[in-house]
Amino acid sequence: xxxxxxxxxxxxxxxxxxxxxxxxxxxxxxxxxxxxxxxxxxxxxxxxxxxxxxxxxxxxxxxxxxxxxxxxxxxxxxxxxxxxxxxxxxxxxxxxxxxxxxxxxxxxxxxxxxxxxxxxxxxxxxxxxxxxxxxxxxxxxxxxxxxxxxxxxxxxxxxxxxxxxxxxxxxxxxxxxxxxxxxxxxxxxxxxxxxxxxxxxxxxxxxxxxxxxxxxxxxxxxxxxxxxxxxxxxxxxxxxxxxxxxxxxxxxxxxxxxxxxxxxxxxxxxxxxxxxxxxxxxxxxxxxxxxxxxxxxxxxxxxxxxxxxxxxxxxxxxxxx
Amino acid sequence: xxxxxxxxxxxxxxxxxxxxxxxxxxxxxxxxxxxxxxxxxxxxxxxxxxxxxxxxxxxxxxxxxxxxxxxxxxxxxxxxxxxxxxxxxxxxxxxxxxxxxxxxxxxxxxxxxxxxxxxxxxxxxxxxxxxxxxxxxxxxxxxxxxxx
Numbered sequence: 175x176x177x178x179x180x181x182x183x184x185x186x187x188x189x190x191x192x193x194x195x196x197x198x199x200x201x202x203x204x205x206x207x208x209x210x211x212x213x214x215x216x217x218x219x220x221x222x223x224x225x226x227x228x229x230x231x232x233x234x235x236x237x238x239x240x241x242x243x244x245x246x247x248x249x250x251x252x253x254x255x256x257x258x259x260x261x262x263x264x265x266x267x268x269x270x271x272x273x274x275x276x277x278x279x280x281x282x283x284x285x286x287x288x289x290x291x292x293x294x295x296x297x298x299x300x301x302x303x304x305x306x307x308x309x310x311x312x313x314x315x316x317x318x319x320x321x322x323x324x325x326x327x328x329x330x331x332x333x334x335x336x337x338x339x340x341x342x343x344x345x346x347x348x349x350x351x352x353x354x355x356x357x358x359x360x361x362x363x364x365x366x367x368x369x370x371x372x373x374x375x376x377x378x379x380x381x382x383x384x385x386x387x388x389x390x391x392x393x394x395x396x397x398x399x400x401x402x403x404x405x406x407x408x409x410x411x412x413x414x415x416x417x418x419x420x421x422x423x424x425x426x427x428x429x430x431x432x433x434x435x436x437x438x439x440x441x442x443x444x445x446x447x448x449x450x451x452x453x454x455x456x457x458x459x460x461x462x463x464x465x466x467x468x469x470x471x472x473x474x475x476x477x478x479x480x481x482x483x484x485x486x487x488x489x490x491x492x493x494x495x
Numbered sequence: 496x497x498x499x500x501x502x503x504x505x506x507x508x509x510x511x512x513x514x515x516x517x518x519x520x521x522x523x524x525x526x527x528x529x530x531x532x533x534x535x536x537x538x539x540x541x542x543x544x545x546x547x548x549x550x551x552x553x554x555x556x557x558x559x560x561x562x563x564x565x566x567x568x569x570x571x572x573x574x575x576x577x578x579x580x581x582x583x584x585x586x587x588x589x590x591x592x593x594x595x596x597x598x599x600x601x602x603x604x605x606x607x608x609x610x611x612x613x614x615x616x617x618x619x620x621x622x623x624x625x626x627x628x629x630x631x632x633x634x635x636x637x638x639x640x641x642x643x
Contacts, residue, residue: 220619243561250540253565256641301538344640347539348530355541396567403618407563410620446617451596459610462597466590468566468617 220406220444241362244374244410251297251381252347254400258384261394265302269384270295271492276314276321283424285321286369287491290376292318293354298384300346305337312337319357322369327356368418368425375428376491378411383488386481401480402470405439412436431487438479443471529575529638533610537571537640545584545625549632556587556624562639566618569642573610574599577634582627583607584635589622596621600628612642 271291279285292315299308312334319325329349336346354373361370382404389397412432419429449465523544530539545558564570574584585600585607599608607628627633 252538252540253568253641256538256568256643259643344530344533344537344539345527348527348542351539351541399566399618403565406619444618446619453597455606455608456612458608459612460597460599460601460608461612461614463614464596464616466617468619 218446218448220446241367241370241414242359244414250351251294251377251384252301252351254381254385255298255301257397257400258388259301261392261397263388263392265298265304267304267307269298269387270307270311271380271488274314274492276317279318279321281424282322282369283372283422285318286372287376287428289315289318289322289357290373290378291380291488291491292376293350293373294377294380294384296350297347297381300337300343300350303343308337309334322361322366324357324360327360328353368421371414371418375411375415375432378407379484379488379491382484386477386484389477390481398472398477399470401477402442402472403444403468405442405444408432408436408439428491431483431490435480435483435487438476438483442476442480445469445471523636525575525577525634526636526638529573529636530640532575533571533573533638533640534642536643538643539638539640540570541639543623543625543637543639545627545637546634547582547627547632549581549630551626551630553630556626557630558625560623560625561620562623563620564613564615564618566616568615570613570615571610571640571642572597572599572613573638573640575609575636575638580627580633580635582629582631582633584625584627584633584637586611586637587624588613589624590617591619591621 271288274288274292276288279288292311296308296311296315299305299311312330316325316328316330319328333346333349333353336349354377358370358373361367361373382401385397385401389401412429415425415429415432418425420426445468447467447469449467451462451464451466453460453462455461526542526544530542533539541562543558543560547557551557572586572588574586576583585598587598587600588596590596597611597613599611600606601608623637625635625637627635
């Protein structure tokens with residue numbers, strides 16, 4: 175309780191004792207106690223910042239460190255694919271953006287966004303070790319990367335060799351992810367941050383599309399929670415796009431779509447329960463188990479709304495390309 | 496004479512450019528080694544290359560990064576030091592409320608763990624703090640993987 179609250183109670187108490195109005199006194203105290211309690215609860219729930227959009231000036235002030243952090247926070251498609259494998263969901267080429275033709279990407283906007291979308295697809299393919307399809311996607315990625323002059327960061331031959339060998343999934347994942355990390359850094363260092371943001375948004379949208387499509391066929395609590403938890407990331411994603419929202423019509427449209435998606439997430443509740451982590455040494459390392467938990471409350475209608483809009487945004491981006 | 500000189504300079508420039516491109520593309524061997532040492536049952540997610548000089552305040556960590564961690568996932572944080580590193584890399588993870596979730600350094604026993612597995616039950620954005628023991632200089636890599 176703040177100093178002002180205590181002072182307020184003190185003043186009110188004195189006034190009321192003079193008035194002998196005990197009923198009013200208890201009523202006010204009750205209101206204060208409950209308002210304090212609800213304020214405490216809020217700290218245990220994730221909510222969007224009050225403002226619906228970020229002032230362009232604020233977003234432009236984001237340090238490169240902050241942008242790098244945001245890009246790291248986007249759920250890796252590898253993590254989504256891993257979750258699908260845990261759920262024993264079989265691989266399906268239907269989820270892939272196979273209709274994309276890398277040769278038809280006319281603008282840098284299209285190329286960067288598609289590079290992100292196909293990057294997520296590559297993560298999905300790699301995890302399921304579907305090497306035949308990944309070679310086609312790799313060729314498209316190569317063209318797109320060259321189209322925005324970042325082809326030098328993609329070691330296509332090695333990735334292709336590792337894909338065909340099926341020998342070392344970790345090396346393949348490392349090289350694929352590392353190539354994207356290098357491209358992202360290079361673009362930001364060379365004042366082409368708008369393309370870096372587009373790649374990150376593309377990766378996220380495709381990962382989100384994959385998760386929401388799978389849950390239609392394979393309802394699962396863990397996957398459902400993961401979709402709901404994207405509320406935490408969506409705000410950062412908007413922050414990343416906001417400096418460029420007025421750059422051209424393509425960006426304007428994309429920002430508008432992300433805002434609509436944010437609206438669909440507004441009433442999804444993420445709450446946290448408290449607890450201390452438990453650490454146990456094991457096999458030369460340390461194993462830490464969190465007893466704190468996060469919980470997602472999302473209705474079927476909310477999930478359906480998010481699924482429908484995600485699909486519409488993603489398909490529009492692919493069809494436009 | 497001038498023409499052959501120009502050709503010579505051009506050839507040297509091309510050679511240098513080729514070297515830069517090739518060098519830029521090659522993966523850091525320490526990172527590759529660390530990714531491999533994370534274990535057969537893991538899948539690579541990210542890495543942080545940490546190179547720091549000596550010094551700094553005892554209470555501050557000198558390398559910070561944010562990362563989202565997701566519920567129902569087991570993460571492995573592996574730390575690998577280069578041979579010539581004076582200090583050993585240690586990792587501390589805190590949540591948004593600045594509460595310490597884990598540390599690879601046990602101040603009671605002085606033990607430094609080369610890897611820490613986290614059974615994550617709370618999705619959110621976490622702060623990863625890396626530094627070297629006793630604020631020494633060092634060169635190391637921190638790899639983050641998922642356990643299947």
